[in-house]
Amino acid sequence: MPNKVFDKVAGNGLISRRHLLEISAAGLGMAASNSVLGADSALKLEIPAWSKVPGPGASGYGSRSTHAEHMQRLAGAPNPIYPGGGSSRSPLQHLQGTITPNSLHFERHHAGIPDINPAEHKLVINGLVRQPLVFEYEDLLKYPMVSKIHFLECSGNSGALLRGGNENGTAQSLHGLVSCAEWTGISLSTLLDEAGVLREASWVAAVGADAASMGRSVPLSKALDDVLVALYQNGEPVRPGQGYPIRLFCPGWEGNISVKWLTQLKLTREPAQFRDETSKYTDTMPDRSSYQFTFPMGTKSLITSPSGQMALNSQGLYKVTGIAWSGSGSIRRVEVSADGGRSWADALIESDQFEKALARFSIPWEWNGGDAVLQSRATDSQGNVQPTRDAVIADRGTINRYHNPCIQSWGVNRAGEVSNVYI
Amino acid sequence: MSIFKRLGYTAVTVSIILYGLFANSQEAVRLGTPVSEEQLAEFDLIAAPDGSGFPEGSGTAREGKAVYDTKCAACHAAKGEGTSGNTVIVGGDMRSEEAPLRTVGSYWPYASTIFDFVRRAMPADAPKSLSNTEAYQVTAYVLYLNGIIQEDTLINANTLNAVKMPNADGFIDRSHIQ
Numbered sequence: 001m002p003n004k005v006f007d008k009v010a011g012n013g014l015i016s017r018r019h020l021l022e023i024s025a026a027g028l029g030m031a032a033s034n035s036v037l038g039a040d041s042a043l044k045l046e047i048p049a050w051s052k053v054p055g056p057g058a059s060g061y062g063s064r065s066t067h068a069e070h071m072q073r074l075a076g077a078p079n080p081i082y083p084g085g086g087s088s089r090s091p092l093q094h095l096q097g098t099i100t101p102n103s104l105h106f107e108r109h110h111a112g113i114p115d116i117n118p119a120e121h122k123l124v125i126n127g128l129v130r131q132p133l134v135f136e137y138e139d140l141l142k143y144p145m146v147s148k149i150h151f152l153e154c155s156g157n158s159g160a161l162l163r164g165g166n167e168n169g170t171a172q173s174l175h176g177l178v179s180c181a182e183w184t185g186i187s188l189s190t191l192l193d194e195a196g197v198l199r200e201a202s203w204v205a206a207v208g209a210d211a212a213s214m215g216r217s218v219p220l221s222k223a224l225d226d227v228l229v230a231l232y233q234n235g236e237p238v239r240p241g242q243g244y245p246i247r248l249f250c251p252g253w254e255g256n257i258s259v260k261w262l263t264q265l266k267l268t269r270e271p272a273q274f275r276d277e278t279s280k281y282t283d284t285m286p287d288r289s290s291y292q293f294t295f296p297m298g299t300k301s302l303i304t305s306p307s308g309q310m311a312l313n314s315q316g317l318y319k320v321t322g323i324a325w326s327g328s329g330s331i332r333r334v335e336v337s338a339d340g341g342r343s344w345a346d347a348l349i350e351s352d353q354f355e356k357a358l359a360r361f362s363i364p365w366e367w368n369g370g371d372a373v374l375q376s377r378a379t380d381s382q383g384n385v386q387p388t389r390d391a392v393i394a395d396r397g398t399i400n401r402y403h404n405p406c407i408q409s410w411g412v413n414r415a416g417e418v419s420n421v422y423i
Numbered sequence: 424m425s426i427f428k429r430l431g432y433t434a435v436t437v438s439i440i441l442y443g444l445f446a447n448s449q450e451a452v453r454l455g456t457p458v459s460e461e462q463l464a465e466f467d468l469i470a471a472p473d474g475s476g477f478p479e480g481s482g483t484a485r486e487g488k489a490v491y492d493t494k495c496a497a498c499h500a501a502k503g504e505g506t507s508g509n510t511v512i513v514g515g516d517m518r519s520e521e522a523p524l525r526t527v528g529s530y531w532p533y534a535s536t537i538f539d540f541v542r543r544a545m546p547a548d549a550p551k552s553l554s555n556t557e558a559y560q561v562t563a564y565v566l567y568l569n570g571i572i573q574e575d576t577l578i579n580a581n582t583l584n585a586v587k588m589p590n591a592d593g594f595i596d597r598s599h600i601q
Binding site for chain 1 (some may be wrong): 452453454455456457458459460463466467468469471473475498506507509510517518522523525527529530531532533535536540541542543547548550551590593594595596597598600601
């Protein structure tokens, strides 16, 4: 333990973010890994075996270290009634920075992943346009494109918290339906302009080429604003699980509306009222009315370390870190509490703060070996503040499980075990 | 002509060519091929509450029972009571004391969605295998199982959208929040 007494900025051991650098030099403990505090005086360094034999050479396609293979998505069991339906969740507690590797990006499919030959795939624009058009994939590659870093979050992410239970939940199992990538594609407005949108159109019905022909209606105002016809994800063609060869991408909005395997855009006066915007993805309130078309995802954050099912091995200094995002703007501020929300301290935002993208935050914390409840609270550029779970339930009840942005509480007990708690 | 002058001319020439390419790339990429709505008749499956997109054909619940029993009942059960949470398509009450069971009958706001969804996505193990007539028949049968229409009510593009669903007024449009 360093002898220096650091400035405490909030209850139960939170230390000013200003001390992150000097504390890092002293060494911060990492939850669930060996503490680096204290040097072993008997340690004698030797040249390792791998430094004495040439390794394999370059290869056509890279793979990760065999020592990093524990980083896996968490996929539900297949359901024979619902072939190909289901989801897989990103291992948030193992990731750093803000970009999700493509192989670990969360998935949600309604009828599995179609095996699409791009040479035979079509994108149609029809309905209320001057001239219905059909586009070939090869031709779409020739259009001017833009690249944007954005999160994508399933409407149902974090819904389990509203149900209660899940004391064994992890960052991944409870919140892993959010990921972030650089999406490159054509501004939808460019293609709509080519077809010539008629004055009476107000919506765009988007349909995928999967077995469910999953459809969602997008307001024309959004379609002409920042929606992309995305062809690339982190520099490579969009992965099949993300909509290869083409997906719609609606920044900041519930994930389901970013229709994968995009094959049709139909301009209409009114929403198409697809199954997945009426029966599903709608939010029933305590008075039994149901919100339809809840589009922007909330202002949200989550501590990814320490987090559920991790363990603190010894008292001392830890780096508390996590991710924050907002469907309505950029992340302006993240606060952290170690005493269940009684006192808060500003965390350091250590990443870029792009619009509708993940941000990474951290703050040092000295665990004194006692009980603690770690929370984070995000504020976005619109002034939206992440609500508590109690506030969400008071406002929206628990019939609905979609669109839950509530603060996550991680309890730390005297044994250093971290678990999902409600306060 | 000095080498600097030649380089200068070359630079100007290259600039003009680049500008031309750039201007073209900004204005001239229009690679969509015109297509007619008639050519899209088999491709466009969107059947909406305004009656657009519905094919020729019709069906009744009486006709739909056989199709349903063969192709739907394995998951949705004989009377629509379902075999798991998501497969229950009959019953429920949005005014119930406990958390309401949300089904086609108790929750879905538009009858058009039944036809649209059945035609594009059902049966889950063989989507788009039903004929348009079968899709109308199954739509009628699901409405009948929910007590919304009679066994011999003819369901087609016109009559389906005249059916008022029990929870039609239960939704609040939040699409203005963007």
